[in-house]
Amino acid sequence: xxxxxxxxxxxxxxxxxxxxxxxGGISNVRDIAALYSIPPEILAKxxxxxxxxxxxxxxxxxxxxxxxxxxxxxxSVLKVLVAVEGPVGIxxxxxxxxxxxxxxGQCDIRSPLEKLQNNILWFLExxxxxxxxxxxxxxxxxxxxxxxxxxxxxxxx
Amino acid sequence: xxxxxxxxxxxxxxxxxxxxxxxGGISNVRDIAALYSIPPEILAKxxxxxxxxxxxxxxxxxxxxxxxxxxxxxxSVLKVLVAVEGPVGIxxxxxxxxxxxxxxGQCDIRSPLEKLQNNILWFLExxxxxxxxxxxxxxxxxxxxxxxxxxxxxxxx
DNA sequence: TTGATTACAGACTAAAATGGTCTGCGATAA
DNA sequence: TTATCGCAGACCATTTTAGTCTGTAATCAA
Numbered sequence: 001x002x003x004x005x006x007x008x009x010x011x012x013x014x015x016x017x018x019x020x021x022x023x024g025g026i027s028n029v030r031d032i033a034a035l036y037s038i039p040p041e042i043l044a045k046x047x048x049x050x051x052x053x054x055x056x057x058x059x060x061x062x063x064x065x066x067x068x069x070x071x072x073x074x075x076s077v078l079k080v081l082v083a084v085e086g087p088v089g090i091x092x093x094x095x096x097x098x099x100x101x102x103x104x105g106q107c108d109i110r111s112p113l114e115k116l117q118n119n120i121l122w123f124l125e126x127x128x129x130x131x132x133x134x135x136x137x138x139x140x141x142x143x144x145x146x147x148x149x150x151x152x153x154x155x156x157x
Numbered sequence: 158x159x160x161x162x163x164x165x166x167x168x169x170x171x172x173x174x175x176x177x178x179x180x181g182g183i184s185n186v187r188d189i190a191a192l193y194s195i196p197p198e199i200l201a202k203x204x205x206x207x208x209x210x211x212x213x214x215x216x217x218x219x220x221x222x223x224x225x226x227x228x229x230x231x232x233s234v235l236k237v238l239v240a241v242e243g244p245v246g247i248x249x250x251x252x253x254x255x256x257x258x259x260x261x262g263q264c265d266i267r268s269p270l271e272k273l274q275n276n277i278l279w280f281l282e283x284x285x286x287x288x289x290x291x292x293x294x295x296x297x298x299x300x301x302x303x304x305x306x307x308x309x310x311x312x313x314x
Numbered sequence: 315t316t317g318a319t320t321a322c323a324g325a326c327t328a329a330a331a332t333g334g335t336c337t338g339c340g341a342t343a344a
Numbered sequence: 345t346t347a348t349c350g351c352a353g354a355c356c357a358t359t360t361t362a363g364t365c366t367g368t369a370a371t372c373a374a
Binding site for chain 1: 360361362363364365369370371372373
């Protein structure tokens with residue numbers, strides 16, 4: 001629960017690798033899969049989805065493969081996630097999946113949960129695959145939760 | 158993916174209801190299940206887990222049921238989540254589930270993902286079931302992502 | 315022109331997580 | 345002593361996730 005799928009993992013690993021290669025560099029599925037011990041067929045599907053979503057560019061030919069279609073700074077983790085797995089929602093009534101929620105009439109916690117979700121989405125959108133491959137220090141503004149709130153509320157850490 | 162389970166939904170609905178009843182009030186499974194159209198057997202299991210985790214107190218008798226064992230302000234959504242579903246990790250290598258990650262040797266995105274996860278956990282810990290039942294305005298500090306960061310980074314909303 | 319190499323496409327199966335059902339036991343207060 | 349509540353766990357169905365298999369299409373180089 002609340003877990004990223006392996007396909008998303010694979011996509012992030014691949015994109016992180018591509019972000020580190022020189023501008024316009026081409027990587028192919030076989031090599032990436034071998035490097036990370038990923039089943040090539042799975043990675044192939046994942047890359048095709050990224051391609052269809054316009055995040056990467058395919059080169060269908062010998063010595064071909066994929067290259068980033070956008071600067072690494074403009075490819076957010078959220079975009080990757082949506083490209084690979086579709087719309088994201090921490091509760092099913094918020095991603096268009098659940099058409100007939102049994103609790104809808106009586107549900108009185110939807111609003112805060114949706115706000116919670118918005119935060120998560122915002123984080124995912126703020127984090128690019130460029131930052132993904134950088135050292136922790138660079139990520140401080142995005143991912144160090146300890147400085148995010150004015151008032152500590154009820155958190156005891 | 159990245160979705161809360163229905164059991165967690167049910168737990169939050171039940172706890173939110175209990176938080177709104179007067180201090181020390183007792184609610185029983187049958188009534189709560191009926192109110193929210195939840196299968197009673199499922200809710201029963203969920204409540205038992207909450208009880209074992211010390212979040213609520215059981216009263217095993219006629220006219221019995223459950224009452225909050227802690228003030229609603231001190232029961233975080235994260236505690237509920239862990240009580241019902243166990244340890245939380247957005248990637249399996251970070252919750253103790255995955256003992257033999259194939260990518261471990263080559264993985265160079267673990268650190269940022271774990272920081273991302275820490276943020277999510279922090280949010281979940283900062284949000285209590287008391288806030289869960291209050292109007293959106295009260296939640297501004299916790300759940301309005303638009304004011305959380307100093308620098309906007311690459312987010313375009 | 316042919317063949318090796320790459321991506322594209324989708325059916326299919328296996329495994330795991332999730333959601334839900336069923337049955338019986340134990341505690342307690344009226 | 346019995347009806348009402350929680351406790352416990354086996355069991356099954358469904359959905360999601362992960363992975364496999366087969367074949368097609370595009371492109372470049374020999």
